[in-house]
Amino acid sequence: MSRYCSQCGKALKVCICSSIESIQTDVELIILQHPTEEHRPMGSARILSLSLPNSQCFVGEDFREHHELQQLLNEDGVDHYVLYPSDVSVVATEIMSVSGDTKKTRVILLDGTWKKAFKMWQINTQLHHLPSLHLPKELSGNYRIRKAPSENALSTVEAGYHVLSLIEPERDFTPLVRAFEQMIDTQIRHMPPGVFERNYLQ
Template identity: 55%
Template sequence: MLRYCPQCFKAKRACICQWITSINSRSELIILQHPSEEKRPLGTAKILQLSLPSTQVFIGEDFSDDTALNALLADDSVRTCVLFLGEQSQPLEQLDQTHDTRPFRIILLDGTWKKAYKIWTLSTNLHKLPMVQLPTDLEGDYRIRKAPTSNALSTVEAGYHILSILEPEQDFSALLFAFNQMIEFHISQMPPGVFERNYE
C-alpha cells in the first residue's frame, strides 16, 4: 500500500487533492523551488501546481544554465517578470496592460527569504528580467509556520494575489481554500495546546 499520494506527494492521510480545484488562467506561474522546500509537508507550491495546469516547478539553487527554463525566458510571446523585492521592483498592479497585451509569465522563488535570495544571486539568467512586487500591505495567513513579518506570504498566497491582480475578473479563491484546509488539517493533528502555545 502506498504511503504517499502519487499526485500531491504528501502522506496519504495529509493528501490535499480533495481540496484542489482546477483553474484556468491566462497568466502563467513558474516556481523556482529551493531543494529544502520540495518535501516539506506544509509546502504550498504544490497547491499552485495542481490547481493551475500551466504552472511549472523547477527544483534547485542555480538555474543559470537550466535549458528548459532558459527556453521559457527566451519566449517573447509572453511578458516574463520575476517576483522579487529590490530597488528596481515595480508594483505589479501598475504594469501597463493596455499597449502590451501579451499574457504574463511570473516567476516565484520558493523558499525562506535567505534561500530565495540565494536562488536570485546564483541564477544570473533572472537578472535581466523586470522585477515586480506585490502591495506591501498584504498580510499572510501562514499561521502554522513562523513568519519574519506579518506581510510575509506563502507561495500559494503570493500566487493568488498575483493572479487576482492580473486577472481581476477571475475568481482564484479556490487556491486559498485549499491552503486553509491544509493548515486546518495540520492544526487538527497537533496535541492539544501546541498550536496556541507556539503560533498564537
C-alpha cells in the first residue's frame, strides 16, 4: 500500500485533499513547474491545480518545444499574460474585471525558487512576447516552512490567489489560502520537536 495520496501526491499523514475546495473561474491558470518542485513535500502549486478546474500544470524547465503549451499559446480568442516582474510588466489590477469580455484570459505562473524561475524565464523566450504582470509590492507572503528571500516573496499558491483576486474581484478565492494554511500547519505538526523553531523562527 502506498504511503502517498494518489490525488495530491503528498504523504498520507499530511494529505491536503480534505482542505481542497473547487473554485470556478473565468481566468485560466497555466503553471510551468520546475522539475525540482514536482515532488517537494512543501510545494504549494498542487493546491492550485486541485482547486481550479480551469488550470493546467506542465513540468519542465525548457518549454520552447512543448507541444501542448504551444497549442494553448496559439489558440485564437485568448489573451495570455505571464506573472513575472519584468522591466515592462504592469500591475495585475490593470487587467481586472474580465467578466463579460468575449476573449478568454490565461495567466502563466512559473513555479520554482526565485533563482530557478529566473532561469526558466531566460530560457523560455517565447514568453517574452506576452504581456507580463506583477503583483502590488506591498503584499507579503506567509510561507513559514520555506526560507524566503524577502518578506514580500510569495508561494505559488499565494501568487495565484492574489492575481486571481485582482482580476476577478467578484469571486472569493480565500479557500486557496485556507488550504495553504492548513498544509503548513499540518507539516509543522509532523516535524520532529524543535525543528520548526530551530530552522524557521530564527
